[in-house]
Amino acid sequence: MKILFISPTWKKEMKAKRLGRNKVFKVPPHNLLIVSALTPKDIEVEIIDENIERIDFEKGVDLVGITAMTASAPRAYEIADTFRKKGVPVVMGGIHVTALPEEAAQHADAVVKGEAEGSWERLLQDFRKGGKEALVQFYKNDERPDPAIIPLPRRELIKNKGYLLSRFLQLSRGCPFNCYFCSVSKFFGKKFRFRPVKKVIEEIKGMVGKPLKTRFLGFLDDNIAGDIAYARELFKALIPYNLLWIGQASINIAHHEDILQLAQASGCKGLFIGFESISEASLGEADKSQNKIKFYEKAIKKIHQFGIVIEGAFIFGFDNDDKSIFRKTVKFIEKVKLDVVQFSILTPLPGTRLEEKLEKEGRIIDRNWSNYDLSHAVFQPKTMTPQELQQGLDWAYKKVYSLSSIFRRTIGSLKGKRWKYLGPLLTLNLGYRSIFKGKEGKPL
Ligand code: B12
Ligand code: SF4
Structure with a gap:
């Protein structure tokens, strides 16, 4: 068969x-x-x-x-x-x-x-x-599976030539937060379920070898430091393997200097962080008040001090966003010298509380799922037209991936311990630039 x-x-x-x-x-x-x-x-x-x-x-x-x-x-x-x-x-x-x-x-x-x-x-x-x-x-299933029974992924089935980085692991499932635009807690549940660190280490032992590329790992988890005790145990256990790794975390990782130290010691080179917005009202609207904007700048500096590169993610289109949000966000990104940036348009993904709200308000204008890639305005925003939201996103992308902005943000990193990553940083920045080069965003 x-x-x-x-x-x-x-x-x-x-x-x-x-x-x-x-x-x-x-x-x-x-x-x-x-x-x-x-x-x-x-x-x-x-x-x-x-x-x-x-x-x-x-x-x-x-x-x-x-x-x-x-x-x-x-x-x-x-x-x-x-x-x-x-x-x-x-x-x-x-x-x-x-x-x-x-x-x-x-x-x-x-x-x-x-x-x-x-x-x-x-x-x-x-x-x-x-x-x-x-x-x-x-x-x-009647019950959510115990993560201890998740089998090791059959990596031998991957056709490696298609990926720059092919060694990914998943350590946990679930998220205790309930941000209104996100599918994760609805799908995987509102409790973190962790794979035992011992099993993770066995998996890593089977993957890594002498060549540098075998020691380059990615963690798929939505928040690798969501549970501080687990993160502490994990990062300590990773240290002997001389890894280089990237993952996703909440900005609140910066509250824990010992965790940042251990992350660095275990080989953390980059974190994808959902800032989501620089507007307090928009974060409140999205039920993401665990993010504290007044702390962002200090937190970014702290993470940078540990030689960790940040890819920051921002969402446009909240009811509390007016047309000034695009300029303000780009200004903030350049000020704090974020290494890499991802922008999204707020999207009512099926099953989320956001979808429920917008559906009730009759504001969903597009049900073509292929437009649900977080780059298309599929709903009627409150303070602008869908076209303006789209143009704002394109403009913000064009701005942060202009050669001058790339130069300012990456040269900024030369000052920290991240100068070693100038090569990968430029690759990522130029990768994003190539995606958005043809777009004609308008400043709003
Ligand atoms: C890694 C990742 C990616 C990778 C793709 C990885 C890949 N090739 O699969 C990249 C970076 C390319 C990516 C892109 C995007 N992503 Co993404 N991504 C993730 C992330 C962080 C991990 C996915 C993962 O591997 N999970 C682990 C696996 C084991 O879980 P799983 O996929 O659910 O699979 C389990 C079950 O669903 C089931 N299952 C799944 N498939 C199948 C198939 C069969 C036949 C069977 C029987 C069972 C089964 O079995 C698995 C084991 O239990 C998730 C967040 C998350 N926590 O999952 C977001 C997530 C999946 N992404 C999301 C989004 C929105 C996107 C983008 C639109 C964002 C963007 N603009 O970049 C694009 C769309 C890409 C697309 N193909 O449609 C959303 C999806 C929401 C939705 N309703 O679709 C998520 C949930 C994040 C979020 N916060 O909401 N993503
Ligand atoms: S956005 Fe992040 S913190 Fe919020 S529910 Fe989704 S995974 Fe959890």
Whole structure:
């Protein structure tokens, strides 16, 4: 028996202009590596990441498994429909189909809702017994899986040539916060569930070797220092392995100097941090008041002191954002010399509280999921038109990735211990610049 797993690409535009050519922003589909590991060894498995290779629809396979985030859902459905027309049964899983299982069921023989550990094995037992006729429409666990039972991802299935960095790990699931635009706590629950540090270290031992590239790791967790005791234990345990790692964290990591010290000692080179907004009112609106703006500048300096590069993420389009938000945000970024920046448009992703609110207010204007890539205005903002929101985003991107801004922000880093990262910093900045070069944003 053979199963083909597919991670679909998002938007044609992305494929052509953005991720398709740019290795920097590509990450192997960790979810499919885990689902492959849950699959009994006597079943042959192949993974296609459509961001790096084409799908062969003529391939003789017994079952196709497709993952989908919202932005990639239309393509995922297109792929599913094509295989089903050829008589190949299709199952779907992932964050989008969990939020909208009835929608996905129109394109699949079965839908796995939520985390796959447990339910995927049940689905396969049914499939082995009676093929697609034996499948039920939805598979779902009664309880969230204990992270200790998450198997090691089958990394040997990754086609390495497509990714700049291919060694990613996931340590935890869940988030105790409930930011109104985010899918994470709804999907994975409002409690952190951690994999035991011992198991993580066993996984790392199996991955790293002498060559530098084998010691370069990425952590997929939404907040690697969300639980300080766990972070302390983890970072201490990582020190002997001489790693270089990147991850995501809350800005509040800067409150814990000992954790920053341990992060640095364990090889932390960069953190992706969701600042989300420089407006107190907008953070309050999003229920993200754990972020304290008055602390941002000091916190950035502190993290920089430990030689850690920051990629800061900001969202535009809150009801409390007026047209001055774009200029003010760019000014702030240049002042604090943020190394790399990601801007998003507030997006009512299915299943979030934001979607519920905007739906109730009749403000959602676009239900084409491929526009839910956080770069399109799919709702009616309160203080500007959707076009102005779009133009503001494009303008802000153009501004921070202008050569003069890149120069000012990266040369700024020469002063700290981050001068060693000037090469990677320029690569990231120029990578973003190439994405947004053609955009014609207007200052508002
Ligand atoms: C790494 C990551 C990425 C990587 C992609 C990784 C990849 N190739 O899969 C990159 C950087 C490219 C990326 C891009 C984007 N991302 Co992203 N990303 C993440 C992140 C941080 C981790 C994903 C991950 O690996 N999780 C671990 C795996 C194990 O969890 P999982 O995917 O849910 O899989 C489990 C189950 O869902 C299920 N499952 C999943 N697929 C399948 C398939 C089958 C057949 C079966 C049976 C089961 C199954 O089994 C798995 C094990 O239990 C998540 C946050 C998070 N906590 O998950 C955000 C997240 C998934 N991303 C998000 C978003 C919004 C985006 C972007 C739109 C943002 C942007 N503009 O850059 C794009 C869209 C990309 C797209 N393809 O559509 C949102 C998704 C919300 C939504 N409704 O779609 C999330 C949840 C973040 C958030 N705060 O809301 N992302
Ligand atoms: S944005 Fe971050 S802190 Fe907020 S709910 Fe999502 S994962 Fe948690």
